[in-house]
Amino acid sequence: MNDKFLKWLNKKYGSIKAVKASRGDRYKYLGMEIDFKKRGCVRFKQFDKVADMIDNGPVKLKRSDTAMTPASSDLMNSDEEAKYLDKMKKEKKPKYFGKSNFLAKRSKTDIQPTVAVLATRVWEPNESD
Numbered sequence: 001m002n003d004k005f006l007k008w009l010n011k012k013y014g015s016i017k018a019v020k021a022s023r024g025d026r027y028k029y030l031g032m033e034i035d036f037k038k039r040g041c042v043r044f045k046q047f048d049k050v051a052d053m054i055d056n057g058p059v060k061l062k063r064s065d066t067a068m069t070p071a072s073s074d075l076m077n078s079d080e081e082a083k084y085l086d087k088m089k090k091e092k093k094p095k096y097f098g099k100s101n102f103l104a105k106r107s108k109t110d111i112q113p114t115v116a117v118l119a120t121r122v123w124e125p126n127e128s129d
Helices: 002-013 047-056 087-106 109-119
Strands: 026-029 032-035 043-045
Touching: 047 087, 087 109
Parallel strands: none
Antiparallel strands: 026 032, 032 043
């Protein structure tokens, strides 16, 4: 059935670009590794994205740093008096937030609450954010 579907796709869209099929139990797609090794289960992994965010993020972290949650204890406190970031750091924040949001929606759902709160402050972040 898959071979028939591939032929149909190539007949319909092959003039634009050939449609290729992948076979196996592991795939890479949009920066994710999709793993079907365990029967009845699918796993999404984005280790490369996490490593890139740690290495190139606006805050210098060590790979050995661990925490139960990415949120600080004062996440919900909006400190109006806090010093806003300088221009260089501020420009990195939206890009970093975009990566965090992609990660939260695809494979690291445990960080969604923190990312949602920080999304409201992405354009005027302070040191705490």
